[in-house]
Amino acid sequence: MSKKKKFYVVWEGKNPGIYTSWNTCKKQIEGFTGAKYKSFLTKELAEKAFKGNPQDYIGKDIFETELSVAELALIGKPITKSIAVDGACDNKGNSEYQGVFTDTKTLLFHQGPFKNSSNNIMEFLALVHALAYCKKHKLDLPIYSDSRIAINWVTRKYINTSIRPNTDNKYLFELIHRALHWIKTNSYTNKILKWETKAWGEIPADFGRK
DSSP states (O other), X not given: OOOOOOEXXXXXXXXXXXXXXXXXXXXXXXXXXXXEEEEESSHHHHHHHHHSOGGGTXXXXXXXXXXXXXXXXXXXXXXXXXXXXXXXXXXXXOEEXXXXXXXXXXXXXXXXXXXXOOHHHHHHHHHHHHHHHHHHHTOOOOEEESOHHHHHHHHHTOOOOSOOOOSTTHHHHHHHHHHHXXXXXXXXXXXXXXXXXXXXXXXXXXXXXX
């Protein structure tokens, strides 16, 4: 069986662009500090990603590989009676997050914009906000996030970020400390689940900037 062709986006490298072979892509990122790149299954998605913000793609399951019928069947379908959260961050560090009912996309909460933040921080705060929202309203609904990192941070009750406090993001770090305190001092029964983007498309809470 022939190997499916991939398209490699280099946002930051020696020569940013879209490449059709890993060897060519590799030449653009080797020895380049802070290189940002990712592979995609289709040319159309690669072109869309190249025009966008790398933080919206790197580390996320944006159809990097194609799922078989068997894999799709194994994953199944999302639980519609649930809450979905998402975060977004532009290339200047301005960010926001929100939560919606998965089935209707009804907005439950939105926070931001914040300065000097990151997408992972937004995803983390969105999850904790959703947990607190459910506890306040006595909702035993599962909560979906498409960020494995944020889910891990909530599970571990600890965050690992390179963003540092400053005068611009002082309030943001107050929210982070409050969120960490909340998950350390509160119990909850809500399941936190990974949104399978490759199988289901973009998460309902997505900001639509891809």
